[in-house]
Amino acid sequence: MAKTEMKKKRKIDIMAEMPERLSSGHRLCAGCGASIAARQILRGTTDPVVISCATGCLEVASTIYPYTAWEVPFIHNAFENSAATISGVEAAFRSLKKQGKIPKNKKIKFVAFGGDGGTYDIGIQSLSGALERGHDFVYVCYDNEAYMNTGIQRSSATPFGAFTNTSPAGSCSFGKSQFRKDLTMICAAHHIPYAAQASIGYWQDLVKKAEKALAVEGPAFLLVLAPCPRGWRFPMEKTVEIGKLAVDTCFWPLYEIENGVFKLTKKIPDKKKKPITEWLKSQGRFKHLFEECNENVIEEIQQKIDEDWQRYLKTNGDKIF
Amino acid sequence: MTTATVKKIRRAFTGNEAGAEAMRQINPDVAAVFPITPQTELMHAFASFVANGKVKTELVMVESEHSAMSATVGASAAGARAMTATSANGLALMWEIVYIAASSRLPIVMPIINRALSGPINIHCDHSDMMGCRDSGWIQMFSENSQEEYDNLIQAIRIAEHPDVLLPVMVGQDGFIISHSLESVEVFDDEEVRDFIGEYHPKNPLLDTDHPYTFGPLDLQDYYMEHKRQQHQGMQNARQVILDTGKEFGEKFGHHYSNFEEFHLEDAEIGMIALGSTAGTAKVAVENLREQGKKVGLLKLRVFRPFPFKELVEAVKHLKGLIVLDRSDSFGAMGGPVFLDVSASLNNLTKKPVTRNLIYGLGGRDMKVQDLEKIFGMMEKTVKTGKGAGSSQYYGARGDD
Ligand SMILES: Cc1ncc(C[n+]2csc(CCOP(=O)(O)OP(=O)(O)O)c2C)c(N)n1
Numbered sequence: 243m244a245k246t247e248m249k250k251k252r253k254i255d256i257m258a259e260m261p262e263r264l265s266s267g268h269r270l271c272a273g274c275g276a277s278i279a280a281r282q283i284l285r286g287t288t289d290p291v292v293i294s295c296a297t298g299c300l301e302v303a304s305t306i307y308p309y310t311a312w313e314v315p316f317i318h319n320a321f322e323n324s325a326a327t328i329s330g331v332e333a334a335f336r337s338l339k340k341q342g343k344i345p346k347n348k349k350i351k352f353v354a355f356g357g358d359g360g361t362y363d364i365g366i367q368s369l370s371g372a373l374e375r376g377h378d379f380v381y382v383c384y385d386n387e388a389y390m391n392t393g394i395q396r397s398s399a400t401p402f403g404a405f406t407n408t409s410p411a412g413s414c415s416f417g418k419s420q421f422r423k424d425l426t427m428i429c430a431a432h433h434i435p436y437a438a439q440a441s442i443g444y445w446q447d448l449v450k451k452a453e454k455a456l457a458v459e460g461p462a463f464l465l466v467l468a469p470c471p472r473g474w475r476f477p478m479e480k481t482v483e484i485g486k487l488a489v490d491t492c493f494w495p496l497y498e499i500e501n502g503v504f505k506l507t508k509k510i511p512d513k514k515k516k517p518i519t520e521w522l523k524s525q526g527r528f529k530h531l532f533e534e535c536n537e538n539v540i541e542e543i544q545q546k547i548d549e550d551w552q553r554y555l556k557t558n559g560d561k562i563f
Numbered sequence: 564m565t566t567a568t569v570k571k572i573r574r575a576f577t578g579n580e581a582g583a584e585a586m587r588q589i590n591p592d593v594a595a596v597f598p599i600t601p602q603t604e605l606m607h608a609f610a611s612f613v614a615n616g617k618v619k620t621e622l623v624m625v626e627s628e629h630s631a632m633s634a635t636v637g638a639s640a641a642g643a644r645a646m647t648a649t650s651a652n653g654l655a656l657m658w659e660i661v662y663i664a665a666s667s668r669l670p671i672v673m674p675i676i677n678r679a680l681s682g683p684i685n686i687h688c689d690h691s692d693m694m695g696c697r698d699s700g701w702i703q704m705f706s707e708n709s710q711e712e713y714d715n716l717i718q719a720i721r722i723a724e725h726p727d728v729l730l731p732v733m734v735g736q737d738g739f740i741i742s743h744s745l746e747s748v749e750v751f752d753d754e755e756v757r758d759f760i761g762e763y764h765p766k767n768p769l770l771d772t773d774h775p776y777t778f779g780p781l782d783l784q785d786y787y788m789e790h791k792r793q794q795h796q797g798m799q800n801a802r803q804v805i806l807d808t809g810k811e812f813g814e815k816f817g818h819h820y821s822n823f824e825e826f827h828l829e830d831a832e833i834g835m836i837a838l839g840s841t842a843g844t845a846k847v848a849v850e851n852l853r854e855q856g857k858k859v860g861l862l863k864l865r866v867f868r869p870f871p872f873k874e875l876v877e878a879v880k881h882l883k884g885l886i887v888l889d890r891s892d893s894f895g896a897m898g899g900p901v902f903l904d905v906s907a908s909l910n911n912l913t914k915k916p917v918t919r920n921l922i923y924g925l926g927g928r929d930m931k932v933q934d935l936e937k938i939f940g941m942m943e944k945t946v947k948t949g950k951g952a953g954s955s956q957y958y959g960a961r962g963d964d
Binding site for chain 2 (some may be wrong): 294310326350
């Protein structure tokens with residue numbers, strides 16, 4: 243194909259023509275952000291991939307025996323060990339290649355998926371270990387901000403003020419009373435070549451980050467906001483919109499840390515920065531915050547977002563690790 | 564009996580060194596490990612083989628035993644010959660994945676340096692670690708000494724990878740008692756060992772990206788049970804494969820193995836069942852008592868899973884009395900784990916030996932020749948008087964003797 247012809251093709255068309263790695267027919271909910279994340283990220287490379295996945299929605303809904311939605315080799319081991327499992331797979335690849343049992347020029351990308359529960363919480367040790375050891379893999383946390391597979395329980399990714407079944411709102415509670423852990427920074431602090439935060443709402447940004455993560459040698463980490471209609475209480479056709487709103491309110495800044503250098507990949511000009519109430523109003527999980535007694539909670543959330551955003555603006559371009 | 568002509572040399576090895584030597588010859592593609600006493604020496608020795616290019620293994624020094632087993636499962640599913648090794652708390656931390664390894668039908672081989680489970684924390688030998696996962700679907704073998712540790716590990720690879728089996732194997736050796744004692748071990752020629760274990764041909768490996776397979780799917784009411792049934796069958800098939808492998812090993816290397824070893828058992832009146840290093844000590848007690856004209860004998864159990872109940876019954880049914888030694892408790896049960904299986908095995912005999920169970924040696928408490936002689940005496944009395952028949956009690960605990 244002539245170069246000019248190639249050039250004419252838009253990224254989205256090229257992506258649309260790429261083979262589907264997570265096929266349709268899986269049983270994730272309509273409007274699930276996790277499947278969008280998986281499909282977009284796996285378009286970040288044309289090399290063969292091998293996937294490991296933690297227990298959670300993505301795994302249980304895509305591999306109900308005797309069916310599988312995965313068109314690529316896939317292993318689910320347990321809840322907390324997606325990273326440790328891919329460590330073993332990747333070590334096997336290196337070993338067999340070294341011995342000539344796999345051709346020297348064979349390329350495989352190793353991708354580990356985990357939900358926020360399987361990553362921020364129960365799987366953080368195994369993730370930390372795998373990052374520190376330097377395996378050549380990409381860890382993707384699809385973050386739907388709670389344990390959804392088991393019926394919407396809080397995780398350390400659940401945002402301040404959100405309702406879950408284990409952080410319910412009530413006469414003595416405004417929902418979750420802790421802010422989320424900053425997982426991307428924790429991962430970047432392992433001095434890995436690439437870590438980034440993305441949202442399925444901004445697919446071009448996400449795919450670009452996936453391409454970078456998949457291309458680097460050594461460990462890379464992607465934290466992808468994956469809105470959940472069931473758990474967040476919004477209509478299923480709004481997933482992408484909500485994924486955008488998270489970014490536009492600066493609730494979910496898009497950034498990357500490449501070789502230790504922090505960079506905002508989407509700067510939101512002050513006049514375009516939407517108030518957090520827009521984000522909170524879009525989802526039933528924050529409904530209680532609009533009761534009179536919880537006004538101060540919304541203020542606190544806005545304040546934290548503003549502080550963090552200022553810090554990100556100040557840090558932009560700095561070598562932080 | 565030895566017809567074997569393979570080259571061998573004698574080496575002075577601790578049990579851990581013998582285990583490491585077997586691993587060097589097995590030369591696994593991947594080993595993922597985490598340190599715990601008394602397994603550490605084995606891994607030190609193996610790490611130095613890696614560091615000096617004596618093996619082609621990718622050694623993954625994980626951050627926990629949970630990750631050790633997880634990475635081993637990943638490596639094995641990827642298509643590698645994969646091993647790990649641990650003791651007690653390490654095995655306990657692996658627990659969840661120990662079951663997953665077996666149900667995923669991954670032929671992983673894992674030396675276990677038997678150590679008492681916490682708590683209280685203790686680093687010395689008993690069998691509570693391996694006995695705790697006796698229902699996990701792993702084949703389980705116990706070794707009497709360093710030689711058996713070495714021999715069992717080599718056979719374990721063949722057994723695990725046999726297409727009719729495809730189950731992981733754990734090979735136990737008694738912590739410190741074997742793992743840290745220097746013994747003479749016959750080591751076979753590298754090539755001969757490699758020839759015996761053969762090339763590994765993995766089934767549907769993840770790294771064959773042209774033929775994608777899904778490992779570890781969600782398996783519900785409609786299929787889970789069939790998969791358990793297949794796993795059950797793999798364990799049943801292992802019975803013959805273990806015997807065949809032991810026979811072939813004997814023919815090639817001159818060391819003969821079966822499910823168990825009978826020592827002066829055939830014409831004995833009082834028999835004992837023991838496993839691990841205690842079986843070695845019991846052999847001395849049997850010989851001493853035989854010199855005094857006592858008709859005593861020993862059954863040294865080597866394979867605990869699959870439990871060789873049919874063969875065991877045949878071997879002990881003529882006895883008047885049978886004392887079963889357990890180096891771990893099964894709290895609240897009729898006795899220790901070995902006793903439970905032996906009792907169940909004898910159930911269909913119309914005329915059974917009088918049995919008794921002793922739980923001994925927990926947390927490394929010593930079991931001496933004199934103790935074992937005394938125990939044979941106890942059993943003789945039980946046979947005569949009926950006192951203590953069918954009972955299970957502790958032996959060697961203060962206030963209990
Ligand atoms: C060791 C262990 N503890 C608990 C569970 C139950 N469990 C399965 S999935 C899950 C929640 C998963 O949450 P997350 O990782 O956020 O993924 P999501 O379901 O939201 O996709 C839990 C608690 C388990 N499978 N294993």
